[in-house]
Amino acid sequence: MIARVLAIAGAEFRIQRRNRWLASATALMTLFALALTFAGSAPTGSLGVDLLTVAVASMTTLAVYLAPFLALMIAFDAVAGEAERGTLGLTLTYPLSRGEMLLGKFAAHLAVLAIAICLGLGAAGLAAWLAGGAGAESARALARLIATAILLGASFLALGYAASALSGSGAGAAGLAVGLWLVLVVLYDLGLLGALVVDGGGGFTRHVFPWLLALNPADAFRLWNVAGSQEVALVSGMAGAGAALPVWAAPLSLLLWPVLAFVLARAAFARVEP
Amino acid sequence: MTDRDTALAIAGLDKSYGRAQVLNGITLDVAPGERVALLGHNGAGKSTLIKLILGLIRASGGAIRVAGHAPGSPAARAATAYLPEQVAFHRSLTGREQLTMFARLAGEHPKAVAPLLERVGLTEAADRRIGTWSKGMRQRLGLAQALLGRRRVALLDEPTSGLDPISRHDLYAVIDEMAANGTALLIASHALTELEARTDRIAIMAGGRLVADDSLANLARAADLPTRIRLTAREGAADAVQAELGGTRVNGRAVELHCTTGQKMAQLARVSALGDAVRDIEMCPPSLEDLYRYYCAEERR
Numbered sequence: 001m002i003a004r005v006l007a008i009a010g011a012e013f014r015i016q017r018r019n020r021w022l023a024s025a026t027a028l029m030t031l032f033a034l035a036l037t038f039a040g041s042a043p044t045g046s047l048g049v050d051l052l053t054v055a056v057a058s059m060t061t062l063a064v065y066l067a068p069f070l071a072l073m074i075a076f077d078a079v080a081g082e083a084e085r086g087t088l089g090l091t092l093t094y095p096l097s098r099g100e101m102l103l104g105k106f107a108a109h110l111a112v113l114a115i116a117i118c119l120g121l122g123a124a125g126l127a128a129w130l131a132g133g134a135g136a137e138s139a140r141a142l143a144r145l146i147a148t149a150i151l152l153g154a155s156f157l158a159l160g161y162a163a164s165a166l167s168g169s170g171a172g173a174a175g176l177a178v179g180l181w182l183v184l185v186v187l188y189d190l191g192l193l194g195a196l197v198v199d200g201g202g203g204f205t206r207h208v209f210p211w212l213l214a215l216n217p218a219d220a221f222r223l224w225n226v227a228g229s230q231e232v233a234l235v236s237g238m239a240g241a242g243a244a245l246p247v248w249a250a251p252l253s254l255l256l257w258p259v260l261a262f263v264l265a266r267a268a269f270a271r272v273e274p
Numbered sequence: 275m276t277d278r279d280t281a282l283a284i285a286g287l288d289k290s291y292g293r294a295q296v297l298n299g300i301t302l303d304v305a306p307g308e309r310v311a312l313l314g315h316n317g318a319g320k321s322t323l324i325k326l327i328l329g330l331i332r333a334s335g336g337a338i339r340v341a342g343h344a345p346g347s348p349a350a351r352a353a354t355a356y357l358p359e360q361v362a363f364h365r366s367l368t369g370r371e372q373l374t375m376f377a378r379l380a381g382e383h384p385k386a387v388a389p390l391l392e393r394v395g396l397t398e399a400a401d402r403r404i405g406t407w408s409k410g411m412r413q414r415l416g417l418a419q420a421l422l423g424r425r426r427v428a429l430l431d432e433p434t435s436g437l438d439p440i441s442r443h444d445l446y447a448v449i450d451e452m453a454a455n456g457t458a459l460l461i462a463s464h465a466l467t468e469l470e471a472r473t474d475r476i477a478i479m480a481g482g483r484l485v486a487d488d489s490l491a492n493l494a495r496a497a498d499l500p501t502r503i504r505l506t507a508r509e510g511a512a513d514a515v516q517a518e519l520g521g522t523r524v525n526g527r528a529v530e531l532h533c534t535t536g537q538k539m540a541q542l543a544r545v546s547a548l549g550d551a552v553r554d555i556e557m558c559p560p561s562l563e564d565l566y567r568y569y570c571a572e573e574r575r
């Protein structure tokens with residue numbers, strides 16, 4: 001089984017490495033992260049935290065949007081595109097289960113995504129350290145940011161496969177992926193915000209809202225990073241929401257999402273007729 | 275034939291898409307080392323039959339056993355080679371990388387790849403991306419992946435499409451080699467040409483049914499299509515020849531006769547009895563195309 005998963009992963013990794021779009025997206029993320037690191041140097045003095053702490057707070061916001069987007073763009077073609085081009089049928093006539101095929105792609109895509117995230121966010125950390133604005137505490141925050149961003153990306157990779165398997169064509173899968181991104185990353189938060197305003201600090205705000213936040217992988221990612229570092233929380237002003245939750249809530253959500261989404265994708269893939 | 279000597283056994287197979295019945299009670303066996311040509315017009319259901327054997331789609335009724343296993347099971351897939359009708363590979367992989375992936379999936383050592391590329395004449399192009407290849411080159415890569423591993427059944431869906439005559443000749447050699455190694459071959463095609471005539475058995479599909487399943491010689495005998503005999507008479511003897519043998523005058527000196535296989539020798543004896551009244555004789559047995567058309571028309575009646 002491992003040999004077959006690795007065979008798929010090896011080929012898929014090469015395909016992604018030759019994808020020019022992915023290389024430019026990584027470069028763009030690196031630029032963004034660097035810009036945020038140095039643009040954020042203004043408030044450091046007033047808050048009494050170092051340069052990297054501020055950078056981690058702003059990069060958390062950057063990663064919330066970019067990691068899911070990057071992941072979906074890599075993943076949406078995985079099933080629908082192959083079915084459309086006719087490569088899926090031949091591969092599936094080999095003694096390889098659909099789960100193994102999906103796992104192989106997942107491994108390769110996750111590796112590519114991890115490299116992109118490490119490069120992008122790591123460059124900012126390196127720059128801050130060189131500029132003398134990094135300490136042990138903020139370095140730990142950056143490491144946490146990178147690890148959780150990879151988990152967030154993993155969730156959206158698997159969601160992307162599900163979208164890919166559910167839609168009949170590559171174009172349909174791309175549309176579904178963009179929709180997923182919009183709903184989970186943008187509209188979900190807007191909806192919660194609206195509910196908060198309507199509720200006006202009532203029971204919903206205190207008891208339901210934090211759990212709804214933890215339920216969404218993008219918000220769980222934010223919560224985990226904020227709860228992990230008081231200084232980051234201070235800078236991002238998100239300390240309130242996280243405080244109402246047990247510490248395990250956000251990490252559990254973010255760890256479960258990739259697994260559950262993968263199970264969903266596997267089930268959707270089972271119904272695809274190449 | 276017991277289950278063990280049939281590499282591929284298909285019994286009473288049905289397949290419908292909605293209300294359209296594409297396959298209707300197909301029964302077909304292929305023994306190890308046997309080459310069977312599966313003929314039928316475009317849309318006759320050949321690719322559908324192959325996809326059912328591969329387990330890529332589900333049958334509406336009937337049964338298939340691939341080397342004794344259910345279609346689509348890991349054991350059946352390990353035993354089956356497939357060359358798709360539209361061979362497609364990842365554009366950004368090189369031929370060597372793509373074939374290496376398939377080798378590893380088939381449980382073969384990556385060392386098997388280089389000789390295979392050599393075998394299908396792709397050594398030179400092997401390290402270029404498949405996106406830059408011609409259709410014929412992709413077809414040959416498709417053939418190379420079908421040669422991976424020790425497969426008991428090979429399903430080739432229109433393998434000659436996109437091949438030039440030399441590549442087609444290589445394909446015949448590959449097919450014969452596979453058969454000699456004991457692989458059961460099912461070769462789908464929409465025409466009866468040289469390739470199909472070289473097989474051991476011909477199965478013809480029309481209207482979702484199998485309308486013929488026999489060796490070429492037996493099919494020709496059963497159809498009993500007439501052989502055309504053309505005689506060139508000595509100058510001035512054409513009338514006498516026609517008076518004796520019947521047939522039709524084609525031009526001033528030629529007479530054309532049609533006779534069944536059974537009558538052929540008797541007819542020849544009568545021709546030679548005419549002595550030097552006949553200067554030349556030409557015999558045209560029914561062509562492959564005639565035969566194919568005959569069986570497809572059979573169904574329509």
Ligand SMILES: Nc1ncnc2c1ncn2[C@@H]1O[C@H](COP(=O)(O)OP(=O)(O)O)[C@@H](O)[C@H]1O
Binds near residue numbers: 291320
């Ligand atoms: N997925 C499908 N949905 C509906 N009809 C199909 C599907 N696949 C094939 N068919 C129909 O089944 C028939 C047989 O197709 P096919 O097996 O590809 O023929 P062949 O390979 O002999 O040319 C055609 O009429 C085709 O339209």
Ligand SMILES: [Mg+2]
Binds near residue numbers: 317321359431
């Ligand atoms: Mg076909």
